[in-house]
Amino acid sequence: MKILIAGIGKxxxxxxxxxxxxxxxxxxLDTNKEALERIVEICDVITVNGNCASMEVLTEAEVGxxxxxxxxxxxxxxxxxxxxxxxxxxxxxxxxxxxxNPEYSKQVYRMxxxxxxxxxxxxxxxxxxxxDRLLHYPGFLKRESFAKGRMEIAELKVExxxxxxxxxxxxxxxxxxCKILVCAVLRAGTCITPAGxxxxxxxxxxxxxxxxxxxxxxxxxxGVVHRKVRSAMVIGGGLGGxxxxxxxxxxxxxxxLVERDAERCRELSALLPKADIxxxxxxxxxxxxxxxxxxCDALVALTGNDETNILISLYGKSYGVPQIITxxxxxxxxxxxxxxxxxxxxxxxxxxxxxxxxxxxAIHHKTGAAIAVHSxxxxxAEAIEFVVDMNTKHFGEPLxxxxxxxxxxxxxINRADKTEIAGGDSIFGEGDTVVLVTSRDExxxxxxxxxxx
Amino acid sequence: xNYKMMGRLNAxxxxxxxxxxxxxxxLCLCDKDGQAALAFGISIALTGVLALILAILCRGxxxxxxAREGLICVGICWLGMSLLGALPFRLSGCFDSYIDALFxxxxxxxxxxxxxxxxxxxxxxxxxxWRSFSHxxxxxxxxxxxxxxxxxxxxxxxxxxxxxxxESPGPDVGKLVPKMRSTAAILYxxxxxxxxxxxxxxxxxxxxxxxxxCTAFGTAGTGGFGLKNDSIGGYSPYIQVVTTVFMLLFGVNxxxxxxxxxxxxxxxxxxxxxxxxxxxxxxxTLAIALRNLFGxxxxxxTFGESLRHAAFQVGSIMTTTGFSTADFDLWPTFSKAILALxxxxxxxxxSTGGGFKVSRFLLILKGARRNLSRVLHPDRVKSIRLCGxxxxxxxLSNTNGYLAAYLAILIVSFLIVSFDRAVxxxxxxxxxxxxxxxxxxxxxxxxxxxxxxxxxxxxSKLVLIFDMLAGRLEIFPMLVLLSPxxxxxx
Numbered sequence: 001m002k003i004l005i006a007g008i009g010k011x012x013x014x015x016x017x018x019x020x021x022x023x024x025x026x027x028x029l030d031t032n033k034e035a036l037e038r039i040v041e042i043c044d045v046i047t048v049n050g051n052c053a054s055m056e057v058l059t060e061a062e063v064g065x066x067x068x069x070x071x072x073x074x075x076x077x078x079x080x081x082x083x084x085x086x087x088x089x090x091x092x093x094x095x096x097x098x099x100x101n102p103e104y105s106k107q108v109y110r111m112x113x114x115x116x117x118x119x120x121x122x123x124x125x126x127x128x129x130x131x132d133r134l135l136h137y138p139g140f141l142k143r144e145s146f147a148k149g150r151m152e153i154a155e156l157k158v159e160x161x162x163x164x165x166x167x168x169x170x171x172x173x174x175x176x177x178c179k180i181l182v183c184a185v186l187r188a189g190t191c192i193t194p195a196g197x198x199x200x201x202x203x204x205x206x207x208x209x210x211x212x213x214x215x216x217x218x219x220x221x222x223g224v225v226h227r228k229v230r231s232a233m234v235i236g237g238g239l240g241g242x243x244x245x246x247x248x249x250x251x252x253x254x255x256x257l258v259e260r261d262a263e264r265c266r267e268l269s270a271l272l273p274k275a276d277i278x279x280x281x282x283x284x285x286x287x288x289x290x291x292x293x294x295x296c297d298a299l300v301a302l303t304g305n306d307e308t309n310i311l312i313s314l315y316g317k318s319y320g321v322p323q324i325i326t327x328x329x330x331x332x333x334x335x336x337x338x339x340x341x342x343x344x345x346x347x348x349x350x351x352x353x354x355x356x357x358x359x360x361x362a363i364h365h366k367t368g369a370a371i372a373v374h375s376x377x378x379x380x381a382e383a384i385e386f387v388v389d390m391n392t393k394h395f396g397e398p399l400x401x402x403x404x405x406x407x408x409x410x411x412x413i414n415r416a417d418k419t420e421i422a423g424g425d426s427i428f429g430e431g432d433t434v435v436l437v438t439s440r441d442e443x444x445x446x447x448x449x450x451x452x453x
Numbered sequence: 454x455n456y457k458m459m460g461r462l463n464a465x466x467x468x469x470x471x472x473x474x475x476x477x478x479x480l481c482l483c484d485k486d487g488q489a490a491l492a493f494g495i496s497i498a499l500t501g502v503l504a505l506i507l508a509i510l511c512r513g514x515x516x517x518x519x520a521r522e523g524l525i526c527v528g529i530c531w532l533g534m535s536l537l538g539a540l541p542f543r544l545s546g547c548f549d550s551y552i553d554a555l556f557x558x559x560x561x562x563x564x565x566x567x568x569x570x571x572x573x574x575x576x577x578x579x580x581x582x583w584r585s586f587s588h589x590x591x592x593x594x595x596x597x598x599x600x601x602x603x604x605x606x607x608x609x610x611x612x613x614x615x616x617x618x619x620e621s622p623g624p625d626v627g628k629l630v631p632k633m634r635s636t637a638a639i640l641y642x643x644x645x646x647x648x649x650x651x652x653x654x655x656x657x658x659x660x661x662x663x664x665x666x667c668t669a670f671g672t673a674g675t676g677g678f679g680l681k682n683d684s685i686g687g688y689s690p691y692i693q694v695v696t697t698v699f700m701l702l703f704g705v706n707x708x709x710x711x712x713x714x715x716x717x718x719x720x721x722x723x724x725x726x727x728x729x730x731x732x733x734x735x736x737x738t739l740a741i742a743l744r745n746l747f748g749x750x751x752x753x754x755t756f757g758e759s760l761r762h763a764a765f766q767v768g769s770i771m772t773t774t775g776f777s778t779a780d781f782d783l784w785p786t787f788s789k790a791i792l793a794l795x796x797x798x799x800x801x802x803x804s805t806g807g808g809f810k811v812s813r814f815l816l817i818l819k820g821a822r823r824n825l826s827r828v829l830h831p832d833r834v835k836s837i838r839l840c841g842x843x844x845x846x847x848x849l850s851n852t853n854g855y856l857a858a859y860l861a862i863l864i865v866s867f868l869i870v871s872f873d874r875a876v877x878x879x880x881x882x883x884x885x886x887x888x889x890x891x892x893x894x895x896x897x898x899x900x901x902x903x904x905x906x907x908x909x910x911x912x913s914k915l916v917l918i919f920d921m922l923a924g925r926l927e928i929f930p931m932l933v934l935l936s937p938x939x940x941x942x943x
Contacts, residue, residue: 002631025631033845041519041614046631 006052007073123348128243191380235282236303400424460511467504481579492544523615561587563925566677566775566894592674592805601637623802677775704772706803775894782901807892
């Protein structure tokens with residue numbers, strides 16, 4: 001499949017890296033020649049230098065032979081123009097555009113029709129939705145939901161002195177009195193697909209699968225305080241800050257939004273009448289103290305600068321803010337990030353890349369395709385949801401009799417009426433969806449790829 | 454520095470080398486030539502064992518690979534390939550010393566075609582085949598071959614661009630299609646198709662299959678090792694014309710064939726390098742043909758004959774093949790002067806030919822013209838264009854740097870070779886260096902088309918071996934091997 005990617009900023013680059021890994025034919029367009037030079041040295045792509053909205057440039061990039069175009073330049077208008085121009089040159093093309101200006105956010109569905117777009121993505125808005133979700137269910141570092149929300153993979157950290165520390169995986173079910181499955185463990189920067197006798201240690205980040213009810217039970221039994229977030233302090237009034245404040249206010253959470261640009265503060269106060277807009281530098285201890293960080297239930301570091309966000313979160317931690325969320329756009333893959341007490345880490349570009357990758361895989365493999373893909377454990381593992389169809393091997397056999405390739409675990413099986421956490425006697429049948437976790441390097445494109453025979 | 458990955462690549466290259474030696478081995482067995490078969494058998498076994506050891510030592514290499522590793526790795530691969538590829542020559546007893554054997558195989562892989570032998574007709578068929586086949590292998594490049602057939606660094610082949618850049622000739626190497634593997638495969642398919650066509654045309658001319666195959670290998674790689682002592686001179690005019698045409702075809706940038714295959718004829722016609730290449734070939738051919746026909750020291754009686762020989766020699770020298778149909782050392786000075794200039798220009802970038810490359814020559818000329826106009830209009834801003842597109846200033850400065858390195862190597866090797874007792878005059882030492890460095894083969898005077906490099910001293914031969922490999926790999930991969938900075942950690 002041939003994919004065109006216009007614009008290699010943060011999102012574009014992550015997409016190129018992911019797609020190159022999966023072996024698609026990639027053409028990258030950008031006006032910055034040096035950035036193209038850099039990408040071609042690390043990824044197997046061909047580049048075209050020029051304005052991606054120009055038909056001449058698109059023709060040079062052989063848009064006629066492409067199956068998918070992703071417009072991820074910094075400008076919404078260029079992205080739209082690019083998709084429209086490409087569509088006129090190749091009517092069968094699937095187009096995806098990044099639109100992030102809040103002024104357009106109410107009209108995205110109309111725009112999708114007008115510009116014949118297959119999909120619109122908005123990293124900041126998606127990140128805000130994710131943060132909003134995390135604040136509703138505190139205690140986990142991250143949650144990914146499958147089967148329309150009936151099954152989740154949640155990430156949590158094994159704290160010193162927790163019941164989980166030094167427990168083997170076969171014990172924890174009885175220890176915590178709920179049915180969960182640990183499908184991946186991130187220890188010292190490497191991802192492990194654990195077997196039953198695997199013993200957890202303090203400091204591990206574990207990824208557990210459970211039904212939504214069991215997850216709440218898990219938290220309760222672990223002794224994690226489930227305190228409802230009533231007020232949140234958000235540092236950084238950029239696009240992400242705006243989207244987050246908007247949805248938090250909608251859910252009745254009080255928001256203090258700290259922004260250091262006076263003009264932007266005025267804009268925000270016009271847009272968000274219910275929020276407290278504070279004009280000040282979020283990295284200044286005085287500002288945070290004066291605005292009562294101590295009394296806030298949550299702190300979200302959402303400035304455009306990763307280093308600043310890390311500093312703010314560390315400061316919040318030292319104050320004992322119960323729930324901390326850090327937005328990292330660039331450095332979230334660095335191994336040392338793990339060792340810092342940053343609370344939950346949210347990466348807008350990674351979130352939207354997951355969505356786009358899933359979409360690309362779906363148009364590439366019309367049958368047996370993955371219907372959900374989430375990159376977990378700092379990108380070292382993937383949780384994928386597949387549909388079982390007629391061509392799937394081994395259906396109707398108990399899992400204990402099926403040999404899988406190494407480093408793959410079936411986490412759960414979803415049927416029309418119930419969701420089941422995978423055990424040795426579980427079976428899957430036609431029409432079910434299977435959620436599995438893999439830390440293999442190779443990309444799993446269809447369900448049959450997981451079987452050893 | 455990623456030593457493990459470099460080791461793994463070398464292991465793959467040696468593995469491929471075993472495969473390349475296999476046809477010669479089988480040919481020796483068919484001919485019941487015991488000694489030569491044994492020589493190939495031992496060489497294959499040795500190379501195979503070495504590949505295996507390297508592969509085991511370098512398991513679990515990381516795929517991260519940068520420009521420095523790419524350059525060094527390509528240099529080492531070619532050096533190692535030459536050292537191992539020389540074994541059958543020496544072990545079969547056809548060559549008196551290992552250095553002679555090394556010279557011959559370096560000449561083969563680098564597609565030079567300079568020989569140390571005065572009589573090739575007495576060689577066993579297996580050895581002759583290996584000589585010619587080494588041209589074909591070296592012509593498009595072994596690493597490109599590997600890139601086309603094995604996934605060197607997993608699914609993401611991004612890092613392999615450095616290998617292609619280091620091995621492929623030309624100032625600005627790029628991919629034809631998004632995937633490196635498909636690009637390499639397309640290049641090899643073009644190469645294969647043209648070679649097969651060449652064989653078919655030679656077979657129609659009444660050559661035996663073995664002869665046709667070996668001659669086609671020499672033509673395709675723009676090498677120049679022949680099966681006869683008088684090169685192509687003894688064959689019919691038809692075969693000479695076919696070889697002329699195919700030499701010229703292999704001197705064209707292979708991306709042109711890719712464009713033709715997709716029906717983009719207009720883009721091919723617009724290619725400035727191709728045009729310049731055509732004009733130079735036509736102009737030189739006519740000038741030589743006329744000079745050889747008229748005036749003092751005229752060598753040919755009819756225009757047809759003169760044209761045929763002129764075209765063959767121009768094609769052979771320009772594409773850096775090195776076949777000959779006539780002893781052009783006996784031609785008038787004007788004709789020789791044109792050939793000498795063609796030696797310095799060389800073939801097109803992205804072809805199998807060597808030399809300075811027509812596109813670089815064009816860039817240097819255009820750069821000089823711009824500098825001249827700067828003298829007259831100091832404030833004028835002007836970008837240099839090739840094929841209508843502005844050329845990056847980086848490419849221009851790289852080209853100038855290449856010219857400097859090119860001249861430096863030529864000067865140093867000229868000085869060293871001039872020390873040689875076997876060298877009688879300056880023309881010999883100068884053209885020996887030029888002919889080896891530009892991967893041509895024959896030069897003038899003492900290294901003319903009827904002579905060979907056998908009498909040179911060991912030192913001269915080593916210098917020329919370096920020149921040949923440096924010429925094929927466009928200097929830098931070989932030059933970095935000599936630079937201590939490249940070997941230092943971090």
